[in-house]
Amino acid sequence: MNTYETRLRAREDVADGTMAFHFEKPSGFSFQPGQAIDLILADPGPTADSHVARHTFSIVSAPFQDEVVIATRMRDSAYKHALKSLPIGAAAGLEGPSGSLTLHRDRGRPAVLVAGGIGITPFISMLRHAAREQLPQQLLLLYSNRRPEDAAFLAELNQLERKNRNFRLIATMTQAAKSNRRWEGETGPIDEDRVRTACSNLSAPVFYLAGPPGMVEGIRQSLNDAGINDEDIRSEEFFGY
Incomplete structure (x- = not known):
């Protein structure tokens, strides 16, 4: 390098x-x-x-x-x-x-991005690029934080969703009751049921996971249990960030 x-x-x-x-x-x-x-x-x-x-x-x-x-x-x-x-x-x-956590080139296959906390950072770059280049690829982001105050780039992500018709954002808060801001979105962790429901209309997606090691490993195991092969799961664990 x-x-x-x-x-x-x-x-x-x-x-x-x-x-x-x-x-x-x-x-x-x-x-x-x-x-x-x-x-x-x-x-x-x-x-x-x-x-x-x-x-x-x-x-x-x-x-x-x-x-x-x-x-x-x-x-x-x-x-x-x-x-x-x-x-x-x-x-x-x-x-x-x-690093190799980059979008696959088969634009016909959707990309499901799963981020916990500061794990959002590589996906911001991807989503800015996709909006700028008007990529035809379907992109779904599931983004988990404790409170809205903890969710970096949330306002920009909402703007990117409005700008890119191929991008959908699902943000969820695990401790919304402790927030000083009103939150009307989804609550609770990103678990197997949430991922399955969010992806129900997507054909053969590739999954990208980034965030705390426990979250990444848990989602990977859930995807494996659901029959998703490891070659369709790409991940990056964020230690101590």
Whole structure:
């Protein structure tokens, strides 16, 4: 993989405890929607070892955009503290792209995207790209969070659904009663019954899973139990994000 130099353009809150970081897109850098980068900080913090000077992040931005954007839960770690305090204009290293969680090329087969929490990041890139390119492929996203406040990019996803007639969003909250916002959408976890109902009108879909390891493994097992072969299931587990 190639390593590039980039600089921080901007940062923003995209959900409670979740921030997005906008970096310059280096000359010659290209990627496919769903891929990731390693972001390398020159100074990861006084208590950090050299091996934590880098972190892998899915790319939120789409290939047609002129920046590289990542988003992450702001956990209490030396790396995350250093990232949050990085001055605008500061240099960083970008290594990549990496990863194979990319949309299949058979546009006749639908794609079912299942995201838990910050696992939404690779799918944002895919959905932006699909809307821009007007892909004929049917896309279904099942997106689970505790509360609406925790759901990064939810407003944009609603806009993308209105923009792309081939995209359908099902957002669900597992702790909606604890929200300070009114929620009239679905509630409860993404389980086998919810997936089966959502996919009932789709022919031979390919499944993409991204989120906490427990959620990813549980959905994969449910799909296997329903007769879905492993070659039609692609996944990425998000540890400690």
